[in-house]
Amino acid sequence: MHSLHFTGETFSNGLRERDFTVGGVPGVLWSPASGAGRAPLVLMGHGGGTHKKAPAMLGRAHLLVTGAGLNVAVIDAPGHGDRPRTAYDERQIDAMQRAMAAGEPVGPIVVRYNGELARRAVPEWRATLDALQRLPEIGAGGPVGYYGINMGTAIGVPLTAADTRISAAVFGQFWPESLVELARRITVPIEFVLQWDDEHIPRQAGLELFDAFASTRKTLHANAGRHKEVPRFEADSAVRFFARTLSSAGPTT
Amino acid sequence: MHSLHFTGETFSNGLRERDFTVGGVPGVLWSPASGAGRAPLVLMGHGGGTHKKAPAMLGRAHLLVTGAGLNVAVIDAPGHGDRPRTAYDERQIDAMQRAMAAGEPVGPIVVRYNGELARRAVPEWRATLDALQRLPEIGAGGPVGYYGINMGTAIGVPLTAADTRISAAVFGQFWPESLVELARRITVPIEFVLQWDDEHIPRQAGLELFDAFASTRKTLHANAGRHKEVPRFEADSAVRFFARTLSSAGPTT
Numbered sequence: 001m002h003s004l005h006f007t008g009e010t011f012s013n014g015l016r017e018r019d020f021t022v023g024g025v026p027g028v029l030w031s032p033a034s035g036a037g038r039a040p041l042v043l044m045g046h047g048g049g050t051h052k053k054a055p056a057m058l059g060r061a062h063l064l065v066t067g068a069g070l071n072v073a074v075i076d077a078p079g080h081g082d083r084p085r086t087a088y089d090e091r092q093i094d095a096m097q098r099a100m101a102a103g104e105p106v107g108p109i110v111v112r113y114n115g116e117l118a119r120r121a122v123p124e125w126r127a128t129l130d131a132l133q134r135l136p137e138i139g140a141g142g143p144v145g146y147y148g149i150n151m152g153t154a155i156g157v158p159l160t161a162a163d164t165r166i167s168a169a170v171f172g173q174f175w176p177e178s179l180v181e182l183a184r185r186i187t188v189p190i191e192f193v194l195q196w197d198d199e200h201i202p203r204q205a206g207l208e209l210f211d212a213f214a215s216t217r218k219t220l221h222a223n224a225g226r227h228k229e230v231p232r233f234e235a236d237s238a239v240r241f242f243a244r245t246l247s248s249a250g251p252t253t
Numbered sequence: 254m255h256s257l258h259f260t261g262e263t264f265s266n267g268l269r270e271r272d273f274t275v276g277g278v279p280g281v282l283w284s285p286a287s288g289a290g291r292a293p294l295v296l297m298g299h300g301g302g303t304h305k306k307a308p309a310m311l312g313r314a315h316l317l318v319t320g321a322g323l324n325v326a327v328i329d330a331p332g333h334g335d336r337p338r339t340a341y342d343e344r345q346i347d348a349m350q351r352a353m354a355a356g357e358p359v360g361p362i363v364v365r366y367n368g369e370l371a372r373r374a375v376p377e378w379r380a381t382l383d384a385l386q387r388l389p390e391i392g393a394g395g396p397v398g399y400y401g402i403n404m405g406t407a408i409g410v411p412l413t414a415a416d417t418r419i420s421a422a423v424f425g426q427f428w429p430e431s432l433v434e435l436a437r438r439i440t441v442p443i444e445f446v447l448q449w450d451d452e453h454i455p456r457q458a459g460l461e462l463f464d465a466f467a468s469t470r471k472t473l474h475a476n477a478g479r480h481k482e483v484p485r486f487e488a489d490s491a492v493r494f495f496a497r498t499l500s501s502a503g504p505t506t
Contacts, residue, residue, distance in 0.1 A: 196464075196473070207460075210475075211449075219484070220449070220475040224468065231472070233497070237490075244486070 004131035016067045022128045026082045027234070028052050030061040031137060040246035041138050043070045043125065043166070045148025046156045048114065049093075051081030055142070060147065067236075069245040070145075071138055075128055077155065078120040088116070092101050106200060107175050113241035114154035115178045121155045126163055133165075143246035147238055149173045149193060160183045168245035170238045175201055176209040181213035190218040191241045193234050198227045217245075257384035267319045275381045279335045281305050281327035283314040284390060293499035294324045294391050296378065296419070298401025298409045301367065303395065304334030313400065313488050320454075320489075321496040323398075324391055328381055331373040343371070359453060360428050367407035368431045374408045391480075396499035399492055402426045402446060402483070414438045421498035423491045426480070429462040436465035443471040443499055445496045446487050451480045457489055470498075 002023035009018045011033050018029045032039070041066055046057055052074040061072040077084055079089035092113035099106045133140045146169040148156040153174040156204030160166045161182040171184075176183075190213050194206035210220045218242075223231050255276035262271045269284045272503055285292070299310055305327040314325040329335055332342035345366035352359045386393045399422040401409040406427040413419045414435040422439075425446030430438075443466050447459035463473045472494075476484050 050435075167394055217484075218449075218477045219472065222463075222473040222475070224471045231470075233493070236493075240486070240489075 002127045002131055004134070005040075006126075013062060015062060021039070022075075022131045024144070025075050025124045025128065027054070027073055027128060030065050030072045030130065030204060032065055032069055036069060038137055038139050038142060039071050040143035040144040040145065040242070041071050041073060042130075042147050042242055043129065043156075043247075044072060044074045045121075045146070045152030045159075045160075045230070046074060046080065047149065048110065048151035053081075060238070063235055063239045064242065067171075067239045068247075069134075070242060070246070073128065073132055075121075075124060077151065078117050078124075080166060080229045094114075097186045109177050110151075111154075111175050114151050114174075117151070118158045122159050122162055123156060125147065125155070125159050129165060131164065139194065143167055145169060145242045145246050154179070157182050157186070160188065168240060168242060171209075171219075172208060173198065173206070175203060176205050177213065179209055180212040183209060184214055185215045187216070189241075190215045190243045192218065193221050193223075195227055195230060196222050196224050200227050254378045255384060257381075257387070259377065266315060275328075275384045276377070278328050278377045278381065279305070280326055280381060283318050283325045285318055285322055288390075289322060290323050290460075291390055291392050291395060292324050293396035293398065293495070294326060294382075294385060295400055295499075296382065296409075296412075297325060297327045297496055298399070298405030298412075299327060299330065300402065301363065301486075302333070303403035305329045306334075308494040313491070316488055316492045317495065320492045323495060323499070324385075326377065326381065326385055328374075328377060329378075329475050330404065331370050343407065345369075355375060362433050363404075364407075364428050367404050367427075368435065370404070371408045371411045375415055376414050378408070378412050382416065382418060397419055398422060398495045398499050400495070407432070410435050410439070413441065420497060423494060424462075425474075425481075426459070427452060427462060429458050429465065432462055433465040436462060437467055439470070440467045440496075442498045443468045444474065444491060446474050446476075446481060446483060448480055449475050449477050 001115040002016045005021050006021045014033050016031045016033045020027050020029060044057055046054055057074050064072050095109050096106055127214045132138050140204060144165045144167060146160055146166050151171045153171040156169060156171055157179045160169050168189045170191045182204055185230060192210045258274050259273045264286050267286050269286045271282045273280050273282060297310055299305060299307055310327050317323045317325050330336040347357055348362050352362055379407045385391050397418045397420060399409045399413055399419050402425045406424040409424055410432045413422050414480060421442045446465045474487060
């Protein structure tokens with residue numbers, strides 16, 4: 001069992017931010033600066049090529065903490081952020097960049113590489129969740145959500161299929177090939193985001209992954225626009241989703 | 254030009270409710286009971302077999318008026334509510350009920366009948382909007398939205414294609430056959446609701462209608478469940494959609 005070690009703490013804009021490590025994996029925990037009592041926890045998975053404190057993570061954490069009073073944790077994925085890249089990571093990144101530059105489909109490379117990252121990341125996430133649940137402001141048995149798009153979905157779908165502590169999830173923008181079988185085992189409420197005009201992920205492929213979830217409560221949000229044009233209001237929608245799925249006393253909207 | 258005649262007024266739960274007629278067509282206008290100043294107007298189209306004050310209309314009006322400070326108007330569709338049915342209406346309703354009882358597809362009958370209702374309703378809606386915009390609390394040139402699912406979409410798509418005063422719309426749950434060509438002319442922001450497991454409207458048919466809108470800002474909300482199982486939180490989402498699309502000073506979420 002890995003312990004959680006806090007390595008730094010700051011306060012700003014209503015957020016308490018604590019850096020930590022669990023078994024050598026670096027992470028960050030955001031909580032209400034007011035130090036309110038026990039609250040549900042949302043695990044967030046960052047996108048490919050970014051890291052635990054990328055602007056998208058900070059922005060979503062701010063909405064979740066100040067808008068719904070939740071705790072939010074992110075860890076660096078293998079080969080990302082403060083973690084070293086292996087030779088395998090470097091080869092995959094080179095292959096993606098060559099495909100992009102040549103205008104070739106990047107999907108098959110991303111699916112294979114992110115599948116490998118998920119195999120490494122899922123046990124790291126589970127050990128991190130074990131350690132976070134030993135903190136008094138989170139606690140064992142409290143509601144846990146998962147929020148990750150793109151690579152965050154490639155890691156989050158296997159994590160949610162494997163760990164019954166996760167009781168609600170926001171996913172989106174990934175290819176179905178490697179995830180459909182796992183999605184068929186997932187029954188918790190799902191909000192799924194895709195771009196209607198995604199230049200990387202074919203529309204039918206995105207719809208196929210949404211369709212695969214066994215959840216009786218699942219919602220697809222498909223917005224006009226290209227891969228990187230997800231509207232900002234989808235982050236607000238995710239906050240409301242977690243407020244209604246993680247907390248019986250939360251808002252019903 | 255038809256005048257608007259108010260025929261009744263009540264106040265309850267923060268709503269001012271005024272009955273009116275325009276050219277003999279009965280309608281209802283809900284506004285903030287506080288009598289706040291000028292505000293955007295949302296036209297709502299009711300579903301087939303219901304009427305202007307059906308519970309769904311009252312519920313949505315309450316959210317729009319008290320949640321976003323908007324004015325909301327509904328008129329009875331031809332052959333609905335306080336309006337007489339023609340012999341044609343009676344024959345179509347009989348045909349729908351026979352198809353339902355026999356377990357046969359109701360789509361072709363609904364598409365044809367609602368198309369006919371739309372031909373009658375669009376000029377009624379435009380005359381009603383003319384008259385409503387002469388009220389000081391609405392005004393000519395102010396933002397106008399349209400919100401209607403099912404039959405409300407069968408009438409609302411031709412109305413929105415015909416009337417450039419409508420600058421944002423929530424549609425959903427209708428067959429594409431009669432509406433796709435009109436939807437291709439619509440460029441205003443759209444939120445579109447469909448049920449992923451709709452037993453009447455095939456999934457691909459619903460997606461085809463969403464796809465047809467020319468709008469660069471459009472969002473599909475597809476929820477797991479059957480035709481009548483649209484989650485209540487979609488009404489809250491529509492309020493936020495109109496708050497951000499009809500009012501530059503409104504919430505951004």
